[in-house]
Amino acid sequence: MLRAVWLTIGKEFLLIRRDRVGLFMLLVAPIAVIAAAGFSLAKIYGGRTAPRGEYSVAVLDEDHGRVARAILDALDHQPDLSVINSTSRRDAQQTVREKKIAVVAIVIPAGTTDAIEHGRGAQLILYTDPVKYLQTIKVELALSELCRKITAGAATEARGQIAQRTRDFTSQLNRARDSAQKAREEAARLGKQADASRAAIEPKIRAHIETALTAARDHAKIALDAEIGRIQSKLDADSGARQAKLDELKDYLGRLEIAHGQFETWFGQLKQLAGSHAADIPPPPSIPTLPQDLNLGGINLAPVAELGDARSRLENALTIPPIDLKLPDFPPTPKIPLLDIPEMPAIDPSLSIPGSLGITEVDLTGKSIGQFAGFNAFDLQVPGFAVTFLLIGMLMGVSLALIDEHDWGTLERLRSASAPLWATLTGKLLARFVVGFIQMGVLFAAGYVLFGISLGRTPAALMMPAAAVAFAGAAFGLIVAGVGKTRDAVLPVGAIVIMTMAAIGGCWWPIDFEPAWMQQVALALPTTWAMRAFNDLMIRNLAASSALIPSAVNFGFGIIYSVVGVAIARRRFG
């Protein structure tokens, strides 16, 4: 019987390989749908669909201050945003609501920077398009975060400045305190040093003065002697010269006196001669007479003898009596009073600038993933649509293949041969299971290559839920085949079942979008458990063990479906 199973598997693979439409539905169609859904819905999950500038934001800067620059700079560095500069509020509104080229317009009112810097609040103005609700929320989130960062940055800067100034002030106080202490110590040291110096310097000063005085006296004596000698010589020379001149004068005066007498005589004669005109003759000039007491002879210009006496008297005067040196006391060392420099009081925390409350998203492994990081929408769409198309392949594949075999008559021929129904069913299930498993692998590989999906910590672990849901899907195909009598019946039944299972099971959107009661209902579907496992492994980045229970549940579903499906198929085709 295993031979029949094996041959059936081989035959199924041949049939699948020849079924180009089926292969298209297995591989190409899912990728196309995944691409469409992933790119379309990426914004919902915070993922990116373009490397830059996914959203355009109009900005009107009326502030032109630091805050405005910070906002513009931050917007410019937001990878999702591209900035359009507006020239007026009207232009900003038109950009959003009429031209529709920007998701929102941001107006930074004048005075924003001043308000922030002076501790007042400030409000940005947003012009939004209500139709672009999701995009607006995303931009508003980004802006809120931006505002929070700017405010937090300002607060941090203020706190930093306060802390720095406090540190500076404390440092200055400490330095002043240290300086005062050093001054006090220096003054005390100087006082002691002054006392010691004064005691040591007095005899030295005395000796020094005495030495200096002695040297001065000797020097003065030498100089005095030299000078007195020189004066003496000069005086002697001058006295000799004056004596010679005096002698000449004395001779002159003698001759003058003679001339005077002769003149008088001559003049008397003259008058006589003038006769009557004698009266007209003016009196002759008076020739002074020598003073009576002039005794030029008595003038002695001999060298002065008194200089010798003067020398001895001066030398005596240079004799220094013993010095009785009395140095005045040094003024007392000034006492530096103890400065009471108070310690820097601790800053009351309640008086500090309040901190800002931020958010840091951390994944389930504790790794920080940034704020509002979102995730790659394809991490949801690839497994979701892979499971959806897996179900299509499984349900349609198994059920339609069985109905085809029935309609073709091959099922009857198989049963007339040595291939019992269960062997045919098992072969078909296994073949479809393998195909489904390969399909999942190909779609995940395509997702990884084309859409950059995460394969989680252990990519091999993805095989576990993939195998489980492939088994459950293939087994469910037996039930559908038993319920639908013809292809025309199976197609709508299968489509309804697949769509319902996929939608409720969270293949197309996160199951948390659904109401609680629907989430409870979803627990009865293999799609729910498959997506739980894939989301745990790929998005939540959990360990491989996280997929054990969901996979076990789906294998359980598969077993139940198999039992029920075989029973129905036996009744239907047996």
Add this chain to the structure above:
Amino acid sequence: MNSGPMIRAEDLRKRYGDRVALDGVSFVVNAGEIVGLLGPNGAGKTTTLSILSGVIPPDSGRASIATHDLATDPREARRSLGLVPQSLALYPTLTALENLMFWGRIQGMASSDALSHARTLLAEVGLDDRADDEVNEFSGGMMRRLNIACGMMHSPAAIMLDEPTVGVDPQSRGRIFAVVEAAAQAGGAILYSTHYMEEAERLCDRIVLIDHGKIVAQGTDRELIALAGTEPRIEIMTKKALPPGWSNGIAGVGEMPWEVVNGFAAAATLNNLEQVPDVIRRAVEVGDEVIEFHVHRPNLQDAFLKLTGHALRDAP
């Protein structure tokens, strides 16, 4: 060659709800023998073949293939059987060779044996040049031929063909006949289900007439015709209408009630075909001129009609 019964049906009974599908069907097919299972649509032919091929179980009765009881030894019974179902039990997207290989291997053939035998069979059914073409590109006749080849892949001791010539062209029909006859000559026991009387007469050594789930009669075609007691008859169209008693005086000829067409037709039963000249001569005398006549030899249709009261192709 085993000349014993390769296919044996013993008192097979089958009901589907209130409807009796088979009601005590019994017959055998010996090795090298082609037995036709002849009956109108719904007579129970397919049900009989389904039971004999092990597809469905009978409510009662026994069936065996090559002495292997289908109830107690189904594996060997099925292994000895080749079924050619009425539907084209082929995989349309596989090639002819792939189909033959699959059916041969599912019956336990080794791959190499299956390949060589498949090529032989393809040549026999005239499809050797289409071995690697997908079946969905074949005509209906080609599919029928391949369908038969698939049933014969493992050289079974017993072969059952269910309406194997439905919708086929004369060329394919001839090929099918040749293949079936060759299989019989090779020692196969052939059960050939058909509602084509001509095929049964042409191909079958024996015929089992079945109607409403019951065997009406079985034997060679002559035996069946004889069993039904049918006689040759002549249908005549004359210029003037033949009055009743027009054949009086010719021994062994009996006038038959006949649907008059424009008043110029008559029919009569004959004891033997040697009476035809006398009858024609009398018709010329009485009817002025014989425009047309037709001598009808008794056949299975007549026998069936006689035995069941309704025509083979007009089963209620």
